Amino acid sequence: MKASFARIRTHPWIIWYAVLLHTLWACLLLAGQKTYGATALHVYSPVPRTLMAGALLTASALAAWAITCRHPSWQTLAALLPQQAILTASAYAAIAAVVMAHYGDGVIRPRLFILADQAPAILAFAMHTAAVVEIHARKTTADILRATLTAMDTEADRLSPPGPSSR
């Protein structure tokens, strides 16, 4: 029996971090237009503020639902993807700002300065993707139990005495 019960339990803190971050961004967007000046949010500036705030809150609610579900499934995976899409676009904007050596609102700074400043957006995207994959790729308890049952049956069949022989 190769599957082990003593697996490290995944704590998807990064997903909760993204939920809180996007909820905060939504609140700030509802509070004022100036929030769009932030590099990570500037990519969404053509989208109306209320619509963007609604999208951020919806993505957060879906992600919170997904990680509180007991069993990972294609539904929980799909529910995490809007959050991942938002993080991807933010990370892309951060990388673009580093490459072009100026922030989303046009402020010019050295590349390393912007990289140091925008690193959390890039790392959050990478860690979020890793967490989504880890949650949905790991073996569930049901998988392990099913494998145990199959292994027991196979081993019992192998060890069972042969039927009445012709001797």
Added chain:
Amino acid sequence: MDLGVDVNAAYVILPGLGVPALTFTALWFWRLRHQPHAAGQLTETEMAARIAARQEELRQEREVRDEHLAGLIARLLQNAGDARSELHAIGSAVERAIRR
């Protein structure tokens, strides 16, 4: 779309949609499509109960087999003892016959 850093909107939309789509597709083909549907699937409790029942069944089978083997060994030992007694008796009879 004005991104402030002269980036075409397509360059943002492409990874924004492409990365989640890739994640979903990869996980679907790697793990999720192998998961059995909830209907007709045993719950974890049912599976644990089935494992416990199977274990008990195998333990009982082993006990019966052990008892059977213990009986066979006892019979073989008895036969060996009987054979030795008969051998002694035959040996004594042969000795007596020679002396006469």
